[in-house]
Structure formats: structure tokens, C-alpha cells
Amino acid sequence: MKKFTNLLRKEIRELINKQLIISLLMMMAIFYFIGVMAKTEMKKAAATQKISVMDLDQSELSRGLAGSLKTANFEIEWNQEKDPEAAVQAAKQGDTYLLLVIPQGFGESIVRLEPKEISTYTFLRSFSIGGIRKSEILKAVITATNTYLSNDVLKKKVPDVPPDILKSPIRSKDFVIVKDRMAEGSASAISGMVYSQSIIIPIILFMIIMYSSQMVISAIAMEKQNKTLETLLTVPIPRTAIATTKMLAAGIVGLLSAAIYMIGMKSYMGGMMGNIRASASTNTVIKQLGLTLTGNGYLLLGIALFFAILCGLAMATILGVLAEDFRSAQTLMMPLMLLILIPYLLSFFADVNSLPLPVKLLIMAIPFSHPFLATPNIMLGNYAAVIYGILYMAVVFLVLVFIAARIFSTDRVLTMKLRWGKKKVVL
Amino acid sequence: MPTVLKVEGLKKAYGTKEALRGIDFEVQTGEIFALIGPNGAGKTTTLRIVSTLLTLSGGKVTFLGHDLKKEPEKIRENISYLPEEAGAYRNLKGRDYLKFMANFYEETREKAEETVKRAEAIAELGSALNDKVGTYSKGMVRKLLLARALMTKPAMAVLDEPTSGLDVINSLEVREIIKKFAKEGISVLLSSHNMLEIEFLSDRVALIDKGLILDSGTSQELKDKYQAPNLEVAFRSALR
Numbered sequence: 001m002k003k004f005t006n007l008l009r010k011e012i013r014e015l016i017n018k019q020l021i022i023s024l025l026m027m028m029a030i031f032y033f034i035g036v037m038a039k040t041e042m043k044k045a046a047a048t049q050k051i052s053v054m055d056l057d058q059s060e061l062s063r064g065l066a067g068s069l070k071t072a073n074f075e076i077e078w079n080q081e082k083d084p085e086a087a088v089q090a091a092k093q094g095d096t097y098l099l100l101v102i103p104q105g106f107g108e109s110i111v112r113l114e115p116k117e118i119s120t121y122t123f124l125r126s127f128s129i130g131g132i133r134k135s136e137i138l139k140a141v142i143t144a145t146n147t148y149l150s151n152d153v154l155k156k157k158v159p160d161v162p163p164d165i166l167k168s169p170i171r172s173k174d175f176v177i178v179k180d181r182m183a184e185g186s187a188s189a190i191s192g193m194v195y196s197q198s199i200i201i202p203i204i205l206f207m208i209i210m211y212s213s214q215m216v217i218s219a220i221a222m223e224k225q226n227k228t229l230e231t232l233l234t235v236p237i238p239r240t241a242i243a244t245t246k247m248l249a250a251g252i253v254g255l256l257s258a259a260i261y262m263i264g265m266k267s268y269m270g271g272m273m274g275n276i277r278a279s280a281s282t283n284t285v286i287k288q289l290g291l292t293l294t295g296n297g298y299l300l301l302g303i304a305l306f307f308a309i310l311c312g313l314a315m316a317t318i319l320g321v322l323a324e325d326f327r328s329a330q331t332l333m334m335p336l337m338l339l340i341l342i343p344y345l346l347s348f349f350a351d352v353n354s355l356p357l358p359v360k361l362l363i364m365a366i367p368f369s370h371p372f373l374a375t376p377n378i379m380l381g382n383y384a385a386v387i388y389g390i391l392y393m394a395v396v397f398l399v400l401v402f403i404a405a406r407i408f409s410t411d412r413v414l415t416m417k418l419r420w421g422k423k424k425v426v427l
Numbered sequence: 428m429p430t431v432l433k434v435e436g437l438k439k440a441y442g443t444k445e446a447l448r449g450i451d452f453e454v455q456t457g458e459i460f461a462l463i464g465p466n467g468a469g470k471t472t473t474l475r476i477v478s479t480l481l482t483l484s485g486g487k488v489t490f491l492g493h494d495l496k497k498e499p500e501k502i503r504e505n506i507s508y509l510p511e512e513a514g515a516y517r518n519l520k521g522r523d524y525l526k527f528m529a530n531f532y533e534e535t536r537e538k539a540e541e542t543v544k545r546a547e548a549i550a551e552l553g554s555a556l557n558d559k560v561g562t563y564s565k566g567m568v569r570k571l572l573l574a575r576a577l578m579t580k581p582a583m584a585v586l587d588e589p590t591s592g593l594d595v596i597n598s599l600e601v602r603e604i605i606k607k608f609a610k611e612g613i614s615v616l617l618s619s620h621n622m623l624e625i626e627f628l629s630d631r632v633a634l635i636d637k638g639l640i641l642d643s644g645t646s647q648e649l650k651d652k653y654q655a656p657n658l659e660v661a662f663r664s665a666l667r
Contacts, residue, residue, distance in 0.1 A: 002530065002534075003531050006527065006530040010516070010519070010527050013518070014516060014518055014519075017518055020538065226514040226516070226517060227510065227512045227513050227514035228510070228513070228514050228515065228516055230475075230480060230510045230513060231482055231508065231509075231510065231513055231572075231575075231650065233479075234478045234479060234480055234503055234506070234507075234508040235503060235528065235531040235532075236500060236503040236531055236532065237531055238500075258597070282590045406545075410482065411481045411482055414480065414481070415441065
């Protein structure tokens with residue numbers, strides 16, 4: 001045991017070097033900075049916005065519309081030009097992002113129930129979220145004004161019937177059912193909220209598996225490049241212990257790095273998605289449907305992630321042996337990266353269960369697919385699928401460890417090389 | 428003198444290529460035994476097998492009565508191997524590297540510290556042992572590695588080209604260290620291209636080519652047998 005810990009300590013020391021610490025701190029700082037910037041942008045978008053308004057109508061209705069804009073936190077800058085083109089030019093020179101042109105006769109035509117177009121101009125000075133939100137707020141104001149105006153007309157024309165009933169005679173009550181649970185709510189709102197709340201999970205999984213695998217593959221390659229492996233293989237410690245300590249150290253440092261990475265990521269996501277707040281009712285529905293991760297759910301997800309990391313480490317150990325040096329180790333990461341990337345990307349865009357059977361089987365055969373599938377499966381109560389996934393990963397891990405142990409206990413650890421030029425494995 | 432290492436009919440094949448075709452030799456306690464031969468003769472393969480780094484394809488290797496095939500761990504406890512192009516962990520300080528290696532051989536911290544002190548005396552690197560190995564010159568790394576190989580007082584040190592790539596002064600120092608330790612009872616199995624080095628260091632020499640031992644004996648015996656002024660000429664004559 002003393003020899004094992006001696007080796008493990010060395011492996012961890014080798015991995016936690018100045019470069020790793022600096023790159024992690026830098027990454028955290030960058031994410032934090034982006035998060036703060038994004039938050040500032042979102043705050044700016046929510047704060048009072050300038051809007052240039054050209055009112056060629058000067059009617060009670062046009063002034064009412066301007067009043068609605070003020071209520072929606074807009075600061076109105078009256079545009080004194082004579083025609084819309086000149087108004088656009090003038091607004092372009094200023095710092096406003098929006099221009100609203102109310103044409104002459106707007107009020108009268110509304111009263112006569114004749115459609116009259118108002119024009120909105122959005123000056124796309126950046127592609128930031130804040131910039132886009134400004135025009136969305138303006139659109140919301142116009143929609144609200146439309147509702148107000150149409151309701152007003154309807155009230156006058158049909159005073160006995162509420163305008164809402166006239167406009168939407170069919171009322172719908174939406175229910176969402178998950179397994180044996182049912183709750184009233186909009187499926188799209190619930191899906192959107194669950195997605196936004198769980199989007200971080202695949203990112204965490206991806207990073208932890210990648211980090212750990214990258215570390216173990218590089219550690220073995222560096223032993224070869226620095227010519228230290230031969231000496232290490234002749235010291236009195238079982239060969240399997242050499243492979244195990246490398247995997248364990250990479251797992252520990254990988255988890256640690258991912259945790260630090262995630263703190264930065266959380267700040268970044270917090271800034272980006274700070275505006276997305278679930279309404280109390282949506283939250284209640286999500287809870288009623290059990291679409292949240294409970295303690296047991298997190299435990300299952302953790303076990304799935306743990307086995308995925310183990311599979312990644314074992315696979316990286318085998319690939320590391322094939323590497324001749326650090327450079328070739330980077331190339332050898334490619335197949336592993338692809339195996340992690342496929343389920344990672346799929347988790348954002350596709351439902352594996354709806355894929356054709358051969359593709360589905362192919363995806364399920366990739367051990368790294370299972371932790372990505374675990375979150376939706378746990379939320380939807382498909383625990384059997386998660387447990388089968390874990391068992392499958394455990395079997396894959398044992399097979400890989402057996403192969404890795406075989407390689408380390410034979411000459412292959414020194415003689416096995418992947419030669420790109422000759423494109424064959426030399427044993 | 429008792430036999431430490433006995434190699435009988437040793438064979439090694441890499442796929443279809445036969446690197447060793449049945450070699451026999453013995454190394455006695457405190458003896459420096461050298462393998463000399465051209466590139467690809469099978470010297471490094473022999474040393475790697477004896478150090479348990481590679482498995483053998485045929486024959487038998489016995490070290491201190493332990494069969495290499497059956498008890499490689501027992502052999503690892505009593506052998507130190509210095510590969511030709513060995514390196515040390517660049518991010519570790521010299522002393523930390525020695526401590527790390529000593530911990531594999533010693534049970535207690537006190538004993539490990541004693542072993543490290545012994546290594547410090549062998550390496551003679553002074554305060555440089557507090558620096559990271561990455562800052563060392565090639566000669567310093569070689570001395571550090573030699574100190575690592577000898578600090579545990581192994582029954583046998585297996586040294587592959589111990590002075591490879593070193594300047595004259597460093598080579599002399601390394602040779603003196605090896606000679607001194609052999610006098611203290613450590614057996615040495617080494618390989619080298621440098622015939623002068625072999626003549627200076629070794630008690631007995633084996634001439635090896637294409638996986639076979641052509642001849643063996645003391646340097647003087649070989650020179651006399653082939654009526655050669657030096658080992659280089661003796662080796663050339665043996666090849667013919």
C-alpha cells in the first residue's frame with residue numbers, strides 16, 4: 001500500500017503542475033469576466049432604453065402609444081424630422097437602437113378600423129443578447145397596444161360580451177402527463193424550463209470525462225517521451241499498480257479540474273441565463289411532475305458519471321500505450337474524443353429513443369452515451385434504463401481494465417506503437 | 428565467488444525476428460560483466476530481460492536462485508536497471524526523485540532517508556539536488572540516475588551504456604563510481620560500445636553478435652586468444 005500511495009502521490013504531483021493551475025485559474029477568470037459582462041448587458045437591456053419616436057400623427061392614440069412605451073421603461077427621444085428617411089438618418093447618427101415612426105392619420109384609421117402600418121427600425125449595432133432584447137420589448141409593447149386597442153373597440157361594439165371571449169371563443173386547459181403524474185401547464189414551457197435548467201449537466205459530463213482521459217493518455221505518453229517508463233517498470237511494484245495509479249490520479253485531478261472549471265462556467269451561465277426565470281407556476285408544475293433531480297437521482301447520475309470516467313480512463317490507458325510521445329498522444333485522443341462528442345451533441349439535439357434501431361444500438365454501445373442519457377431518464381422515471389446503462393459501463397470497464405492490465409504485464413507496454421506512417425500496430 | 432545471475436539458452440523473438448538465439452553466461456558476486464557488440468547484436472534485449480522489463484521467449488534466467496519467469500518481483504527487489512536513454516521526472520526536484528524511488532525499496536521513512544543520503548553521496552550534485560530535474564544537464568541526469576540505481580545497494584546493477592553521451596570528465600566519474608560499488612560487492616552487468624571503457628571496468632567480457640555470444644573471458648584472455656592489441660581488434664577477429 002505504501003508503494004501504491006508513493007506512486008499515486010507522484011502521479012498527482014506530476015499532473016498538478018504550474019501550467020495546469022495557471023490554465024485553470026485563467027479559464028475561471030475568463031468565464032467569470034464573460035459572465036459579469038453578460039450580466040451587465042442583460043441589466044442594460046432591462047434598464048431604461050432610449051427610443052427615437054417620430055410622431056407624424058399627433059393624435060390622442062399616437063400619444064397613448066408613446067405613453068405605453070414610457071410605461072415599458074423606454075425613454076422617448078422625439079424625432080423632429082419631416083419624413084421617415086430623414087428620421088432614419090438622424091437616428092443612425094445618435095446612439096439609439098430603435099426608431100418608431102407613427103404615420104399621419106394613424107389615430108383616425110384605427111378609429112375607422114382601417115389597418116394602418118406603423119414602422120419600427122432596429123439599428124443592429126451588435127449581435128449581443130441585450131441588443132436583440134430591445135426590439136423584442138418594442139414588439140411586446142406594440143402587441144400589448146394592439147390588444148388594448150382591439151379590446152377597446154370590441155367593448156364599444158359589443159358591450160355585453162368580454163373582448164377576450166370574442167377573440168378566443170375556444171379556451172383550452174393544457175395538461176402534461178409524465179408516467180403516472182399529471183399537472184396543468186404548457187408542455188413547451190415545461191420542456192423549455194427543464195432544458196434550460198439541465199443544460200449544464202451534459203457540459204459537466206463532457207468536461208470531466210475529457211479532462212481525465214486526456215490526463216491519463218498524456219501521463220503515459222510523457223513517461224515514454226521522458227524515458228522514465230522503463231525505469232518505473234523495473235521497480236518492485238506490480239505493473240497493474242502502475243496503470244491503476246495513473247488512472248486514479250487522472251480521475252482525481254480530472255474531477256478537481258472539472259469542479260474548478262464548473263465554478264467559472266456557473267458564473268458564465270448565470271450571466272447568460274440570468275434572465276430566464278421560471279415562473280412560480282411553471283416551477284410548481286415541474287415539481288408536481290417530478291421533473292427535478294432528487295437525492296437518489298443525483299446519486300444515480302453520479303454513479304453513471306463515475307463509470308463513464310472509469311471507462312474513459314481505461315480506454316485512455318490503452319491508447320496512451322500506443323503513443324510514442326506527447327504529440328502522438330494528442331492525436332490518439334481523437335477516437336476517444338469522438339466517442340464522447342457523439343452522445344454529448346446528441347444530448348442537445350435528439351431523442352435517442354426516436355432514432356432508428358441500428359443507430360440507437362450504435363449510440364447505446366458507446367459507454368459514454370449512458371451518463372448523457374441518464375438525466376432525462378431519471379427525470380422521466382426510466383430508472384431501469386439508467387441501471388442497465390451503469391451495468392453495461394461496468395462490464396465495458398472490466399473488459400478494458402483486463403486489456404490494459406494484460407498490456408502492462410507484457411512486453412507490449414514497451415513494444416506496442418501506432419505508427420501513422422505505416423498505419424499498423426507493431427506488436 | 429557465488430553465482431548471482433545464471434543465463435541459460437536465452438532466446439527472444441519480436442514477432443518473426445529473433446533478437447537472441449540462445450545465449451549463456453553467468454555473473455558472480457561483485458563481478459563486472461560486460462556485453463560488447465554492434466548495434467542490434469542483442470545487448471539491450473539481454474539487459475532488458477534480466478531486468479524483468481521484457482519476457483523471454485526461451486531458455487532460463489536465474490537470479491539469486493529465483494526463476495525470472497516465475498518470480499519477477501523477487502528479482503526486481505534486488506536488481507537496479509539503468510537504461511541507455513533513461514530520464515527522470517522533469518517536474519520533480521533531484522532529491523524528491525531519489526526519495527520517490529527509495530520509497531519503493533525501503534519499508535520505513537528512516538531507511539528511505541538513509542538510502543537518499545547514500546544517493547546524494549554517489550551523485551555529488553550538491554545543492555543542485557534542490558533544483559528540478561528539468562534544469563539538469565545530461566551529465567547531471569546520468570549521475571542522478573546512476574545514484575538511483577546504486578543507492579539501494581542492489582545485488583546487481585544492470586547498466587546499459589552507462590556513459591552514453593557524457594563528456595570525458597563525467598564519463599570518468601561514472602566509471603569510478605561503478606568500480607567502487609563493484610568492490611563493495613555489487614555485481615554489475617553492463618553493455619557498452621566503448622571498448623576502452625570495457626577494458627577499464629570489466630572483469631569479464633562477452634562478445635555478442637546477431638543474438639549469439641561469440642566468445643567470453645577476461646579482456647586479457649580475449650586479447651591473447653585473438654592475438655589482438657586491444658578488445659576492438661579481438662572483437663573484429665571473433666566476428667570473422
